[in-house]
Amino acid sequence: MIDLLPVSLYIHYPWCIRKCPYCDFNSYPKNKSVCTDESYLNALILDFKQNINLISNRKFNAVYFGGGTPSLFSPKLMEKLMHEISPYCEENCEISMEANPGTVSLETLKDYRSLGVNRISLGVQSFDDRELKLLGRIHDSKAAIEACNNVIKAGFDNFNIDIMHGLPEQTTQKALADIKIAASLGCNHLSWYELTLEEDTYFGSNPPKLPNEDNLADIEEQGFVLLKELGFNRYEVSGYTKDRRCQNNLNYWFFYDYFGIGAGAHSKIQIGDKTCRRGNPQKPSSYIEEVKNKKNNFFEVKKSDLPFEFMLNRLRVFDETKYDEFETTTRLNFSTVKDKLEKAKGEGLLRFSDTGYALTDKGRWMLNDILELFL
Incomplete structure (x- = not known):
């Protein structure tokens, strides 16, 4: 389960x-x-x-x-x-x-x-x-x-x-x-x-x-x-x-789920092993009309996009990222991101422990350099 x-x-x-x-x-x-x-x-x-x-x-x-x-x-x-x-x-x-x-x-x-x-x-x-x-x-x-x-x-x-x-x-x-x-x-x-x-x-x-x-x-x-x-x-x-x-x-930052209602609001919901998103129409009148027509417009996020999305959000928080978080929130294997994390470590942007990884002081200043590895 x-x-x-x-x-x-x-x-x-x-x-x-x-x-x-x-x-x-x-x-x-x-x-x-x-x-x-x-x-x-x-x-x-x-x-x-x-x-x-x-x-x-x-x-x-x-x-x-x-x-x-x-x-x-x-x-x-x-x-x-x-x-x-x-x-x-x-x-x-x-x-x-x-x-x-x-x-x-x-x-x-x-x-x-x-x-x-x-x-x-x-x-x-x-x-x-x-x-x-x-x-x-x-x-x-x-x-x-x-x-x-x-x-x-x-x-x-x-x-x-x-x-x-x-x-x-x-x-x-x-x-x-x-x-x-x-x-x-x-x-x-x-x-x-x-x-x-x-x-x-x-x-x-x-x-x-x-x-x-x-x-x-x-x-x-x-x-x-x-x-x-x-x-x-x-x-x-x-x-x-x-x-x-x-x-x-x-x-948001831990890549958990969120349900958004209202004009322009976004949602991310994990359904089984799929990560699904929805973006509502930005204009209030268009949003009201879409709701009346019972359109929900949820779509599955490509699995190839999930590593970047996870890192973009999770590395914003300075707490150590536990090794199992990526698998829990994306349903992908940690091996998907391991080599790129190792590269960031080699450049002095991340530090590893027995339980997870976290930004170094240099990594906090150069966060975009880490994210580029996952594009």
Whole structure:
């Protein structure tokens, strides 16, 4: 009998107040939407009911509301969705919601908390008003600090703040100041990552002046030291925690299963010895129509693609990868990847033990070099 992998649920809310110039996520300005939240909610519930059998007898160990800006979804509508999914959640299921500081109040945070949401991820990005304006954010530093304080007042003790670095003309001092302010506001988890200019964004075609490579390296080097001094342990490429890791993200990185509902949401479900995926239509109206027509569009991933997919995800987490993980999550023999792992070891990018393998310090900086071996 094949053991079933842990499974999580991702729910995508595709609308924002406005599109940020750096954002390449599947999101759309709310005031231009041709769909109502009610019609979108109905599609989410229908999609869930039509495909919940794919998780077999498992229960979700994590639920994640992402976007877009899920905190634009009214608590009243979210209550209907929670009513449908709650019976399929583990007792201690992590239920996370992304929120924008400009779209939440203390009262709405309390409402989300009462519905079962037990983790908030607040998209602050910076506490510097000049940087926030350049990034096109709808909040200023005062609103960001107030939102962080309200998360604590609303009773959340599992609380992430998103902070970007390498912002337009940002100095090392300003980047470190953002970390210090975030750490002082009661969060137990930080996502700290570099701004990247994606092709299909406003910044992609109109690039701002970013810090040079030497400045970026200095920001990262000093940032790593500061985060450690503040008690935040780095457990994956951009994740730092004082106590609890993000279970939803770990499901992705450990190559476990996840079921995604909503426009543009992706799923990966292991069915027998097959790894199957689904990508939903990106436009909300197209997604609603597809759900009505009962299309699920799951397809089997080519077995030749699985080694790269596994390494792309699993090596993001710095924990040692046990030798049996590859076989458990892909149903392929470890010999499929052994020679390439040995080559990475020979180049000083991996270290081996009796139980598994892990990135060296050099490997953390040159992760892409390892991944290229599996292309």
